[in-house]
Structure formats: structure tokens, C-alpha cells
Amino acid sequence: MAKALMARLDRLLANLGYGSRKEVQALIAAGKVVLDGKVLKDAGARIAVDATLPERMTIRGVAVDPPAPLVLVMHKPLGVTCSHKEDGQKIYDLLPRRWQIRDPGLSTVGRLDKETSGLILITDDGDFLHRVISPKRHVPKTYLTSLDRPLDGTEGEIFAAGTLMLDGEEKPLLPAQLDVVDEKTARLTITEGRYHQVRRMFAAVGNHVVTLHRERIGGLVLPADLEPGQYRILPTAEAETVFDA
Numbered sequence: 001m002a003k004a005l006m007a008r009l010d011r012l013l014a015n016l017g018y019g020s021r022k023e024v025q026a027l028i029a030a031g032k033v034v035l036d037g038k039v040l041k042d043a044g045a046r047i048a049v050d051a052t053l054p055e056r057m058t059i060r061g062v063a064v065d066p067p068a069p070l071v072l073v074m075h076k077p078l079g080v081t082c083s084h085k086e087d088g089q090k091i092y093d094l095l096p097r098r099w100q101i102r103d104p105g106l107s108t109v110g111r112l113d114k115e116t117s118g119l120i121l122i123t124d125d126g127d128f129l130h131r132v133i134s135p136k137r138h139v140p141k142t143y144l145t146s147l148d149r150p151l152d153g154t155e156g157e158i159f160a161a162g163t164l165m166l167d168g169e170e171k172p173l174l175p176a177q178l179d180v181v182d183e184k185t186a187r188l189t190i191t192e193g194r195y196h197q198v199r200r201m202f203a204a205v206g207n208h209v210v211t212l213h214r215e216r217i218g219g220l221v222l223p224a225d226l227e228p229g230q231y232r233i234l235p236t237a238e239a240e241t242v243f244d245a
Helices: 009-015 021-029 097-101 126-133 155-160 197-204 236-243
Strands: 005-008 033-035 046-049 057-059 071-076 116-123 141-147 177-182 185-190 209-217 231-233
Touching: 005 009, 009 021, 009 046, 116 126, 116 141, 126 236, 141 197, 155 177, 185 197, 197 209
Parallel strands: 116 209
Antiparallel strands: 005 046, 033 057, 071 116, 071 231, 141 185, 141 209, 177 185
């Protein structure tokens, strides 16, 4: 069994976003931190840190946030960006304030543009993030699209051929799977993540995407009970289903 990581209490809580080192030390001195039923008063105490910490520690009577690595699944609403730098409401604004100042910081696993909704993963686990977005893995992503004009029946063959060139690019797209829902609605599964890829694919065949919603990444489906803007923590085993065929 892997040995638990040991961390200094005040540094751990500061890294989890509960305040500056000075603020966290005051919190500890006030008896607000309890571990295994005992009040902790020594900010310099070293404690074992693993996935069971939220079951063992409380801050002001509330379970402590999970330590890194953390993976969240969110139902991204329309109108928010996945960037730390763009203007307007950001996806991180939907998280608790302290989660925005965790160290290591949280980042989205890839991006959805402002006008796309659906499944987005957020993590502080750099290895997990890079495994998902690695072009070598070709993790499939499925989008539900509504279109401006009826499908003409040729799109599926064109997308599956692996020869479609997007405007301004020199390398053809990998084969993609189109599943028609009705004359103006389809699901498209792609294994790349080029800029605005789904919108540009339909533009290349003379159509226009009206709405775009990501339903799935690999074997992970957007939970039906997550409303736009809601999120939840993914256990490691569930997060790894992203890599299921």
C-alpha cells in the first residue's frame, strides 16, 4: 500500500485555499480544525494526506476539501469561458472561491467555447489532463449538434473518410462518426481537438451549427442529474473511464 504523503498543517490548508498562512494559523489557533475527533492547535504539525482526509478532518465543522489530485465533472452552461484570461464570466467563477486559489491550481481539460455547453472536466492533476488531451491517445468526444439546414445525407461519408480539409489547414482530419438524429440534428464523435472543429466541419459541408452540446468524453457521459453550472467530484476510478473505448 502506498505510503501517505506527510504535509505541514498550515501549508496544507493554505494550499487548499482556506486562507493565507497567517489566516490559516489563526484558524488553527482558534480550535476550528479537527482531525480524527481531536482539535489541532499546532500549525506546524505534520499530518498524513490521502483521499480519506475529508472523512477525517473538519474545518469549522465542515469536511475539509479533497486534497490534490482532484477531478471535477461540470455541466458547462452557455455564456461562460474556459479561460483564466478572457473577459466575462469564467467557468472558475462557478466554483467555491477557495477552489480558485488552490495550489496546484485547477484548469479545464481542454476547452469548450463560450457558445458550447456540456461536459467539461476540471482538474489540478497535470498528468491526467495531458493524458486526456494527448493527440496520441485520440480520446473520442461526442457532441450533439443542431443545424441551420437539413442534412443532405453525404455528411457521414465525408466525415468518416479521413480526407476532409478544414479551411486554412494543411492536414486532413482523422475519421469522425456522424449519427443522424433527425434532418437538422446529429451526433458527431471526433478524436481530435482542433480549434472550433465541429463547427468548422459542418461549415466545410455547407451547413451551420446553431447549438453545440458535448455529451461524452471517452467512456464518461455527462451525468443526467447535473444541471447547467453544476459540478461534482469524480472518484479516481470514474475519472479513468475517460480512457475506456
